[in-house]
Amino acid sequence: MKNTMKLFFGLVIVLCVSAFTIGKTSVSEGYKIGDVAEDFSLKNIDGKMVSLSDYKNAKGFIITFTCNTCPYAVAYEDRIVALDKKYAPKGYPVIAIMPNNIAVKPDDSPAAMKQRAKEKGFTFPYLFDDGQKVYPKFGATKTPHMFVLQKTKKGNVVKYIGAIDDNYKDANAVTTKYVENAVDALLKGKEVEQKETKAIGCSIKV
Template sequence: MKKIVGLVLLASIVAALGVAQAQTSVGKGYAVGDAVTDFQVRNMDNKLISLADYRSQAGVVVVFMANHCPFAKAYEDRLMAIHGRFAAQGYPVLAIQTSDPAIYPEDAFEVVQTRARERSFSFVYTLDETQSVARSFGATRTPQVFLLKRVANGFVVQYIGAIDDNPQDAAGVQKRYLEEALVSLVAGRPVPTPATRPIGCAVKWKN
């Protein structure tokens, strides 16, 4: 109960403090239906990977994360479950740690590597070193999802927002926005709810 209350209070604080920062630090970013420009991020093996590396997939679940953020941590198991279910259907999870480690040392590459090993993440966890990827997407929160579908010339955004409607309690989730979107895409149907409001920590931008 204390953990749930703490997350609720934290959500209110980050919402109040993070809006101005997000508005001044991020451009328009992508909207649903936009084509996504190729990008590179560094994986936990210290190798650069790109969006183009996923061209054999049906799409990609891009999730912006922050190692220090309790909301992001609360979703790690759910993301592993989503990856386990949908990667085989062509939609793997690509997690991108994007917050400035100068503000939170927990977000430093070596610390993120350690956590990835300890948690044995089934999905690919990467680092957006310059924050250019988060800026190009228009990410403002961690976690925040951009669900991409592969088309002839690249990838197009199909869903933006929250993973589900309950960051505090996985057992209490009523609306599984990301899973509903993935089920629809796999079945060849339009995404029923293309956008929701992400709930989490504000992205910590470099000065």
């Protein structure tokens, strides 16, 4: 009986430790500042496949994980359009990726994405992360979640991760534009001062 109880408690401890380890691993997944982001190939709303390598003249990228259905993402749509209009001509185009499971969020389907892009006048690709394979590599957890990449000889290096700015409620009340500050610094050949902030938004639906 004693041996059986010891075995039982031993198994419980092993399972607890394993669960804790798995939890730690999942939290630590995703790119960190200074990592080289892998290229990807995702379908755009026009049916064409898009990769970072398609942008031969880009100096870097503003990657946003976003969607149709999250109020935070919707609140930032105009600002994302403005980012692309300002920085795409300077070599930092916006690439939007929709990471949600459309079985959970049918209003984020490719057809709905296409309609939303038309309504809002998106000037950038709006890609569907079919199979949810790309967002975990980045470590994105929210919509919106921003990543600024700089193209280097090593590859596309992660230079900023986090929020777009410091006020999702009111664009006119923003005091710090995190993404703009990061891209401006890179364009000037300087180091990004604030490399990470907390992304504010809805959890990605799996």
